[in-house]
Amino acid sequence: MTRLTSLNPWLAAVAVAFCVQFPAQAQAQAQTQAQAQEHFTLNIPGVSDNRLFTSIAASDAAGCGGKNQSPALSWNAGPPGTLSYAIVMYDPDGQKGLGVDHWIHYGIKAATRQIPAGVGAKSAFEGVGGTNVKGTTTYIGPCPPIGDSPHHYIIQIYALDLAPDALPAGLTRAQLMEQIKGHVLKNSSVVRRYHR
Numbered sequence: 273m274t275r276l277t278s279l280n281p282w283l284a285a286v287a288v289a290f291c292v293q294f295p296a297q298a299q300a301q302a303q304t305q306a307q308a309q310e311h312f313t314l315n316i317p318g319v320s321d322n323r324l325f326t327s328i329a330a331s332d333a334a335g336c337g338g339k340n341q342s343p344a345l346s347w348n349a350g351p352p353g354t355l356s357y358a359i360v361m362y363d364p365d366g367q368k369g370l371g372v373d374h375w376i377h378y379g380i381k382a383a384t385r386q387i388p389a390g391v392g393a394k395s396a397f398e399g400v401g402g403t404n405v406k407g408t409t410t411y412i413g414p415c416p417p418i419g420d421s422p423h424h425y426i427i428q429i430y431a432l433d434l435a436p437d438a439l440p441a442g443l444t445r446a447q448l449m450e451q452i453k454g455h456v457l458k459n460s461s462v463v464r465r466y467h468r
Contacts, residue, residue, distance in 0.1 A: 312458040314347045314429045317386075325425065325466040329413050336415035337468070342375065342392025343427070347385060350431030351457045354382045356399075356438070358430040358452060360445055363414065365423040366405075373445045374425065375411045376402025378452075379436040400441040402448055409442060414466040422465040431458045 330338025350357065358378035366372030375392055379399035391397045392411030401409030416423040432455050439451055 312348060312350055312431060312460050314345060314427065314460040314462050316343045316427075316462055316464070317346050319343075319464075322463050322465065324422065325414060325464045329464075330466060330468075331413035331415040333415060336413070338413050338415070340393050340411065340413045341390040342387070342411035342413075343464070344389040345387045345427070345429070347429055347460065349385070350382065353433050354431040354457055356380055356382055356432050356434055356436040357384065358432060358448060359387075359427065360402075360430075360448065361411070361425055361427045362445060363416075363423050363425050365420070366416065372405045373402075374404055374414065375427075376404060376409075376443065376445050376448055377411075378402060378432075378439055378443070378448060381436050399436060400439070402441075402443045402445065416467060418468045420467060422467040425464045425466060426461055427464065428459060428461040430456050433457055 325343070327337055328339045328341045329343055330336050330340070332338055332340040345359070347357075356378065357380040359375065359380065360373070360377075361375035363372040363374060377392065377397065377399055380387075381398060384398065387397075395401070395410060397410075403409060404412050406412050414423060414425060430452060432452055434452065434455050439448070443451060
């Protein structure tokens with residue numbers, strides 16, 4: 273009886289230690305999971321950021337020398353509440369610093385996590401196309417003036433709390449930015465460069 277009595281304080285101490293330790297571990301795990309969910313990243317598979325586009329991505333218009341193939345894109349899930357994604361490719365160096373809109377596409381379903389190379393130039397791509405600098409609603413590749421320093425092409429993805437069919441087709445980049453104001457849950461971007 274004496275031995276059992278002497279063990280009781282030890283058992284009580286172990287029980288208290290477990291009660292204190294497990295909630296702390298559970299809280300740390302919950303914080304790690306929350307941080308993982310907050311991390312929303314856009315990638316061009318197999319290519320690091322700020323690299324040069326190959327000529328395949330360049331415009332196929334006369335003198336541009338490209339094949340007008342939009343880059344492959346992939347991203348992880350948007351935060352809770354994401355209902356759709358929007359993609360914008362913009363050249364801030366184009367038109368002598370006034371900027372050029374190359375690709376505006378939105379209404380991409382929340383379950384989508386990647387876009388294969390080349391689909392941006394096809395009208396059958398899911399979602400709806402916005403209006404680019406040429407007045408079309410598909411991808412239009414880079415074609416900076418010969419001799420310019422490499423232009424920067426910012427490809428941005430927005431996780432939105434808007435249903436895929438919430439916005440009308442044909443919005444310009446400026447109109448899209450106005451329409452999604454207050455509806456962006458997270459965004460991420462990659463940068464590519466190109467010169468001729």
